[in-house]
Amino acid sequence: MQDEKVSEHFGNVLIIGLGMIGGSFAKALKNKGVATLFGADRRDAELTLGISTGVIDYAAQLDQETIAQMDVIVLATPVRAMASVLKEIHAFIRPDTLITDVGSTKGSVVEAAKKVFGYAPANFIPGHPIAGAEKSGVLAANPHLFERHMAIVTPLPESDPVLLDRLYKLWEAVGSDVVGMDVEHHDHVLASSSHLPHLLAYTLVDTLANSEKSQDVFKFAAGGFRDFTRIASSDPVMWRDVFLANKEATLATLDLFTDRLSFMRQVIVEGDGASMFGVFSRAKSARDHFLRLLEQRTLGGQSEVKPVSISLSSVNAVKGAVSLTGDKSLSHRVVILAALSCGVSTIDNLDLTGNVKVTVQALRDMGVVIDDIGLNQVRVHGVGLKGLKAPIAPINVHSSLTSLYLLLPVLAGQEFEVSVTADEVLLNRPISSLLAILSSMGATVETAAADCLPVTIKSRVPKALDIALAQFSRRLSSSAMLACLFSPGESQVILANDDGEIDVEILKAFGFNVKLEGKRFKSAPSTLHSTDLMLPADVNKTALLLAFACLCPGSDLSIENALTGENIGSLLPFLGKQGADIRYEKDANGKLPQGRVRARFSQLKNFELLPENTTRLRESLPIVCVLAAFTKGTSKIYGVRSLAYYYEDRIMTMLDGLRHMGVKVTFENDVVYIEGGHPVSGNNLDSAGDYHIALAMLALGIRSREPCVVHDCQKLLEEFTELESVMVALGLQCDVAR
Ligand SMILES: NC(=O)C1=CN([C@@H]2O[C@H](COP(=O)(O)OP(=O)(O)OC[C@H]3O[C@@H](n4cnc5c(N)ncnc54)[C@H](O)[C@@H]3O)[C@@H](O)[C@H]2O)C=CC1
C-alpha cells in the first residue's frame, strides 16, 4: 500500500542486514515513496522474501558499482557484524553518502567505524530506533513500527551537518520523534532501560527452565510471567552482541540492580512489610508515570472528544431529595492534607474526576500511595509533612489551576528541587501572587518567563509567614494557608475575603493548629494526623441545582449532604439575598458544617451587582444571568471588563444564549443589562463546551416554552458525572445524546 507522499526524496537507500528492523525501515520508506530501496543480506532467502513482500525494490551485492550509487547506507545487522560490513564497503563509499546504523549500542559502532576508516568519517552518523519487538527476520517487518516512537541519533563532532539533517529527516519520514544524544550517554541510558531488562528476562527463563519443577512453572505461569519474559524470545545473536559491545555500562547498571535485589532479599528475610510497601508503591508510581508519558506520545497527545447534547423535553418542577458527589475543591485539599499526614486516611465521596485526578496523580508521582477502594472512596497512606519523594519528571498540573495553587506551596515545603509545568493554556498566565507566597515561605524559585510556568523550586530557608493577600481568590487563600503548614513558627495570613471557614475546618480536621478571626488566619507549627472523612456535596453543583429549584414553579428540592455554612460559596448567599426560599438543616454529627439544604420556588428580586460582587460571583455569573432573566425588572452587572478575559468570554457566550431565547440583553459601558420577567422561548443553545455555561443553559432550557437542546455538554458530563441520574431522580425529563 502506498501512503501519502512526503516531499523529500532520499535517492538510493541500501539496507545491509534485511531483518526485522532493516526490513521495517525499508518498507516504511518505500510506502511513503521517498526512496528507492536496495537490500543486502548474507542470507539470500531474506532478500528474496524482501522483494516478494514489497519491502525492497532490488537485491544488491556489496560491490563497488552498487555502493558508489547509494545516497544512504543503513547498517542493520547485529552490532558486532557492523565492523566487517564496513570493512567490506568503506573503500567504495562516496563522501557525500550518508552512512548510518540502527544498532542497539553506539560506542562499539563508532569504534568500529574509526578503526575501519582510520578516523571518524564526517558522513558516518549513528542512529538507533527505540522501537522493536522480540521477533526477527524480514517477514516480521512492520512499516508502522517507528511511528510515534523515538529515534536517537548520536552525531560526532566531525559529523557533516547536511547529512545529520538528512538523518533527522529520514527518521521523521518514517514517523519517529528524533532526539540527539551523546554516544556515551546513549549507551548508559540504554544499558538500564533496555539491555538490563533483556538480561533479566533471559536469565529468569533460563533459571526456571533448568529447575526441577520447570514443567509446572511454565504450565502455571500467570500473566505477569508472560509479560515479564516476552523479550526473552528476542534474537540471541543480536543480544549476545549487545552485551559484548556494551560491557562497562551494562555491568554498572547490573551491579546497582544486584545490590537492590540483595536488599529486597533481606527485606523478605526480615519480613519488613513497610520497606516492601515503600519499594512497590514507589515503583508503581514511577511506572504509571512513564507509561502516561509514553501514551501521550503514542496517542500524539490527542484524545478524541465526542460532542454531547442534552435535550430537556418540557417545563418541569424540580422535586426530590438527592445526595451529590463530594466537593471538587475540597477533594483537592483533602487528598493533599491526607498525603501530608502521619497515618492512613480514608476519604469517602471524593470527586475523582477532572482536575482532582491531576492532584492525585502528582501526589502518586511523589511516592504517596493512594488506593482506590470503592466508588469515590480512597485510602491515602500519609507520608508526613516533608515526606514527599522527588518525582522522576516535572510535576505536570495540566490545565488545573487548583492543583497548581495547592501543590506549589506543598512542594516549596519539601527538601528536593522540583519543577512544575502545565498544558499550554496555563503557560502564559502570570502567577505572581502565588510566587509571592512561595517567596514569603523562604523558597527560591526560578521561572522560564517572568512569573509564568514552568517553575523550578530550587531551595528554601523556611520562614514564618506574615502576609496580607490583596487578591480575592479562594485558591490563593488556600495556597497561603497550606504554606503556613511548613512554617517554623507562628504564622499569620490576612485573607482578602471572608470565606475561609470551610478550608479552616478541613485543616483542623487533620490536626493543624489554626484559627480564623474574620479575615485573620493564624497558625502554629503542628504535625498533621490522618482522619476519616465523608466529603459533603460539591458547592457549585449544590448551588446550581438549588438555583434550578428557585427558578421552576412547583419545585421543592433537598440536597441531603450539602455544606451548610452561611458563607459557603458565593451563589447560595446571593440567592438568599434575592429572596430565594432556601433553608439549612445542620447535621450535628458531621465533622464539617454539613447537612440538608432545601430550596423551593420563589419569585426572585432583580438586582444590581457592583464590581466587588461581580468579582465574588465570577464563577457563577452564567447562572446569575439566567436568574436575572426570571426576576421582575432589569438587573445590572457592573465590572465585567475587570474580570479575567475567560470570565468575560463566558458572560458574552451566556448573553448570546439569552438573546437567542428572546431575553432583552444589552452590554454598554461595562454594564450588562438584563430585562427579566418575559417569556423565554427557544430550542437550541450552544454552551461552547464550558461547564458553568452548560449548567446555566440547562436552567434556561428548563424554563423554555418549547423543548430545548443544550449542545457541547461533554465537559459538564465529564465533571458532573452524576448529572444524568440526578436529573432523572428530580423528575426532569432529559435525554443525553452522545
Ligand atoms: N530487534 C529489535 O527490537 C531492535 C533491534 N535493533 C538493532 O537492529 C539491528 C538488527 O536487529 P533485528 O532486525 O532485530 O535483527 P534480525 O535478526 O531480524 O536482522 C538482522 C539481519 O542481519 C543479517 N546479517 C547478520 N550478519 C550479517 C552480515 N555480516 N552481513 C549481512 N547481513 C548480515 C541477518 O541475516 C539478518 O537478516 C541490531 O543491531 C539490533 O541491535 C534496534 C532496535 C530494536
Ligand SMILES: O=C(O)C(=O)Cc1ccc(O)cc1
Ligand atoms: O521488544 C521490546 O520490547 C524491545 O525492547 C525492543 C527493542 C530492542 C532493542 C532495542 O535496541 C530497542 C528496542
